[in-house]
Structure formats: C-alpha cells, structure tokens
Amino acid sequence: MLAKLVRFVLLTRFSKPLLGVIAFFLAYDIVIRALTNSPGFSTGFSYYAVGATIFFITVSLLFGGLFILKSDRDYLLTLPLKRRDLSISLFTAQFVGSGITILFLFGFYLGGARTLEATAVLIADLAILAAVVTALGVVSNILSTWLRAGLAVILGLWCFSSILGNPFTPVSPFTGDLLYGSIVLFGLAVVIVPVALRELAYLELGSMRSMLRATSSQYKRTMSFSGRSPVRAIYSYHLSFLELVARVNLAGSTSYRATRVRTSTVLIISSALAAVYLSLGLSAFADLLSTRPVVLILPILMGVITLVLMSQATFSNERGWLAFTAMDPAVYLRHLLLSRAVSTLAIIGPFGIVNSVLAFLGVSEGVNSSIVLLITVPSASILATYLVARMGAVQQVKEEGMMPGQFDLKQFLVIIPIYIMVALIAVSEISLIGSIIIATVVGILALLMMASKSVWRGIAYRLTERGFV
Incomplete structure (x- = not known):
C-alpha cells in the first residue's frame, strides 16, 4: 500500500x-x-x-x-x-x-x-x-x-x-x-x-x-472602479499596481510567492537608484562606466528579472477571468498585456532615461542600453508572456505556499525561449546596429501579435483548458 x-x-x-x-x-x-x-x-x-x-x-x-x-x-x-x-x-x-x-x-x-x-x-x-x-x-x-x-x-x-x-x-x-x-x-x-x-x-x-x-486573512485596501469603462478599469488597476509572482522551488522548500506593490512606490525607488547610477556616471567612476561593466550588465540583469517575473505574473495571479463574460477575451487580454508592459517602465524606465543622458554626455554604450530598456524589454515581455501561456507552462496561484498544479517538463523548457530573448538583449549591448535591428524586429512582432484578436482568444481558451478560473 x-x-x-x-x-x-x-x-x-x-x-x-x-x-x-x-x-x-x-x-x-x-x-x-x-x-x-x-x-x-x-x-x-x-x-x-x-x-x-x-x-x-x-x-x-x-x-x-x-x-x-x-x-x-x-x-x-x-x-x-x-x-x-x-x-x-x-x-x-x-x-x-x-x-x-x-x-x-x-x-x-x-x-x-x-x-x-x-x-x-x-x-x-x-x-x-x-x-x-x-x-x-x-x-x-x-x-x-x-x-x-x-x-x-x-x-x-x-x-x-x-x-x-x-x-x-x-x-x-x-x-x-x-x-x-x-x-x-x-x-x-x-x-x-x-x-x-x-x-x-x-x-x-x-x-x-x-x-x-x-x-484568507490578508486584506488590502479596496479600489473603486465605479463610473469607469471596462478598458479604463483595466488600465487604472494595472498602472496603479505591479504584481510579481515567483516560484521558490529549491533546497527543501516550495512555495508560490505573489506580491502587489504600488507602481508609484516602485517608480520612486527606481528613480532614486537611477539618480545614484547617474551620479556615478558623472563622477570619477565615469571611466569605469565607459568601459562597459555597469552599462552593459545592468540592462541584461533587468531584462532577465522583468521577462521572467512579468511573464509568470501576468496570468498566474490574474483574477479577471469574469471579464470574459463581459467583453471579448481578446480585448481584455490585449489591454491587460499593454497596461502591464507600460507598468514595467516604472522599473526600467528611469534607467533607460539615465542611459540616454549618459549617451548624450559621451558614454557610447548608453545608446544601446536606452534602446534595450525603453523598447526591446517591454516588447519582449509581451512575447515572453505569450510563449509562457501558449506552452501551457503558467499556473494560476490560488493559495500561497501550495502547489497550484502538477510540475511538468514544460515549465523547464519554457525558460529556453525567454533566455533567447535575453541573449538578444546581450547582443544589443555589444552592437548599436544590432540593438536597433533587434528592437525593431521585436517591437514589430509585439505589435503584430497585439493586433491579432485570434491569437489572444486562443490564449484564453488555452488557459481555461489548463484549469484557470
């Protein structure tokens, strides 16, 4: 037995x-x-x-x-x-x-x-x-x-x-x-x-x-969407809060951690860090920055964090499935992804602006980094979210600390295309021409994907088949 x-x-x-x-x-x-x-x-x-x-x-x-x-x-x-x-x-x-x-x-x-x-x-x-x-x-x-x-x-x-x-x-x-x-x-x-x-x-x-x-005892302050259209409510919520989801599955522990933080708070913190980053670029450390260690590595690191966390969090902690009964799933998901892509700029936007300033002051790598942070990463986050959902590797978090479903091989394999995008970000940091070409291609692919209603209807069906409620 x-x-x-x-x-x-x-x-x-x-x-x-x-x-x-x-x-x-x-x-x-x-x-x-x-x-x-x-x-x-x-x-x-x-x-x-x-x-x-x-x-x-x-x-x-x-x-x-x-x-x-x-x-x-x-x-x-x-x-x-x-x-x-x-x-x-x-x-x-x-x-x-x-x-x-x-x-x-x-x-x-x-x-x-x-x-x-x-x-x-x-x-x-x-x-x-x-x-x-x-x-x-x-x-x-x-x-x-x-x-x-x-x-x-x-x-x-x-x-x-x-x-x-x-x-x-x-x-x-x-x-x-x-x-x-x-x-x-x-x-x-x-x-x-x-x-x-x-x-x-x-x-x-x-x-x-x-x-x-x-x-069940964790209560947050409620938000009112009274008088707002469905689309305005989507943007109001997702531009007000950043939701991050990660699975800790290591060393005898396994838990899903979901957190929600105000976008304004994240923007203040990232802006302060970007200001420190800028001061270093304008100080005696400017020569160190111009030899690439920080300007090169920072966008790659932020790209990894953004792509991995946002691709999982977009659907894992999403409670808006009742919206499918009130509007076309394609409309809902497209506005959801666009609002979250914009909200990621609260994390990486200040650093993109600072890199633009550094580029103007003569740090050549700043041009590549600003393109990556302001164009490539937000666009890639849309593609990464689509791939994670399409492969059926995302799981809805219903209770923190518990498994939301069976672990399967897809959850390991899905990281491969995300790392391909990270590799493209690394290439963008090395070559300005490569940075422009990659940003253009990734941006166009994201726009084409966002324009297709059938793509996102298929994702809604796919997630429903996986047990999302």
Whole structure:
C-alpha cells in the first residue's frame, strides 16, 4: 500500500518526463564525479560544501512551503490512510521536488573522499543532509517569521564554525572530520526528520490550516472602479499596481510567492537608484562606466528579472477571468498585456532615461542600453508572456505556499525561449546596429501579435483548458 501511495503522490505532483529528466541529470552528475575522482582532500571543495549548506538551510527555513495541492484537503487527506504511509509519501514528494537539489552538488560534497569506504559514508551523509534540509522546509511552516530567521542564523553560524576548526557540525563530514561530523549529522536528522514526518501525518490540523488562515486573512485596501469603462478599469488597476509572482522551488522548500506593490512606490525607488547610477556616471567612476561593466550588465540583469517575473505574473495571479463574460477575451487580454508592459517602465524606465543622458554626455554604450530598456524589454515581455501561456507552462496561484498544479517538463523548457530573448538583449549591448535591428524586429512582432484578436482568444481558451478560473 505504501509503494502505491508514494507512486500516486509523486505522479500527481510531477509528470513522468520531468521525473525522467531529474533522474538523468542526477545519474549524469554521479558519473562525472566517478570519472573525475580526486585522490586527495580538496579544501576548496569543502568551502563550497559549507557555503551551499548554509544557503540551502536558509532558503528552506525562510521560504518553507509544501508539495501539497489545494485539492488534497478535500480528497487525499480525507482518505482512510495510515498516518505513517501518508507522511512518508508526502515527505518523499517534498524530497524529490526540492530537497534533491542538494544531491546535484554531489561532486563538491564528496571532494574529501579518499577511499571507497569514505565515499560510501559521505554519500550516506549527503542523503541525510538532504533529508534534514527537506525536513526543515516542512517544519518552518509551523514557525513564526522571527523563529525561522533566528533558527537560520543559528544553524548557519554552526555550519560556518566548521571552517574555523569545529568538528562537531552537520557539515563536518564534508570538511575532513568524517567520524564526528557523521555522528552530529545523524543526531540532527534523528531530531528534525521525525518532527517533519509527524507534521505531514497530521497536515490538515497543522500547516495547511495555518496557511489557509494566513492567506484568507490578508486584506488590502479596496479600489473603486465605479463610473469607469471596462478598458479604463483595466488600465487604472494595472498602472496603479505591479504584481510579481515567483516560484521558490529549491533546497527543501516550495512555495508560490505573489506580491502587489504600488507602481508609484516602485517608480520612486527606481528613480532614486537611477539618480545614484547617474551620479556615478558623472563622477570619477565615469571611466569605469565607459568601459562597459555597469552599462552593459545592468540592462541584461533587468531584462532577465522583468521577462521572467512579468511573464509568470501576468496570468498566474490574474483574477479577471469574469471579464470574459463581459467583453471579448481578446480585448481584455490585449489591454491587460499593454497596461502591464507600460507598468514595467516604472522599473526600467528611469534607467533607460539615465542611459540616454549618459549617451548624450559621451558614454557610447548608453545608446544601446536606452534602446534595450525603453523598447526591446517591454516588447519582449509581451512575447515572453505569450510563449509562457501558449506552452501551457503558467499556473494560476490560488493559495500561497501550495502547489497550484502538477510540475511538468514544460515549465523547464519554457525558460529556453525567454533566455533567447535575453541573449538578444546581450547582443544589443555589444552592437548599436544590432540593438536597433533587434528592437525593431521585436517591437514589430509585439505589435503584430497585439493586433491579432485570434491569437489572444486562443490564449484564453488555452488557459481555461489548463484549469484557470
């Protein structure tokens, strides 16, 4: 019964192709480690192991989250299952979905393995460490924010002390103290993992109830759209607020985070940062800027952030599906995308203007950067949003901290065309002619796409098929 339940839980959360890809890369990592085995202990690898462990523990505790579907509350958790089987199945899903991330650093953690016996012990230690990090992600859901932060600091300092020579830490096996470190790590697992298993066994009485209570009690100030036409209401809302959505799926944690911030607030902050950026360009650092480090990298970084976050947030946290009953879906989605493309200028617009000023003052790269930030990135955000929705990779966020649906391979593959756009942005930074050509092509494609009603009607149908309500 346990094996069947584990299989059911895994397949309702991960598609078979995705599980296959995870297994392939894990096997590839192990093979590469076997072929590049180091005969002696590597101090450099130990630093990576300590740093990675601190990072994983911090992310797991601060972000938390569970590989739980909202439907589990009504179906899975109501079945007459043994609590032990349920907790083990859910913990396995949690481990496969995020805790397994630590295993992909197989080579760094086993840098100190000199013999076959030591390698076997370190492999077991690494699996235990991944289980501990996964358990911390589960336990964090029942802790307050201050307790999460405090525990992350304590555990982080404890792990860091291994670099100072302390042999009694959870990461000591990977820094040369195999015996004492293994004992401490095993002892920590004996304490943390059972707590996580018990929490998962009585999930409907613990973490799930806490998450539902927290999300249902978050009230914001209401907005009135009285007297405004539907199109004006769309622009009024999306030009007043920026909505960002991101999925944290790493190091034992999995959660969807959605945030809404006033556009005016973002504009003030970005304008202040752009002013600092301009002052640096006009100061003694101007020579540094003219050699490209900042002017070149900044638009690429902002392009990545904008394309990834905005392409997901446009539909993931969108609650306007009732508008489809009041207006043509194509009309609604086109104005929605256009309003959000304009609102992104609150983030990148001030930097585009500053780059134009720098270009006028003689910083040649400023011309490329201003074209990228004011034309290419807003246009590319429309194309990226279309691709994400068309490939069916976007999921509607209904409850923060819970999975909105099954993870599948598309959610990994969809990042490829977005990175192609990022590569085009990088090319634009190198060549002015390339920047003009790319901005023109991307802008025309975005305009043509926005002009086609059938394209956006198809997207509305596609999203509806994916379960958007």
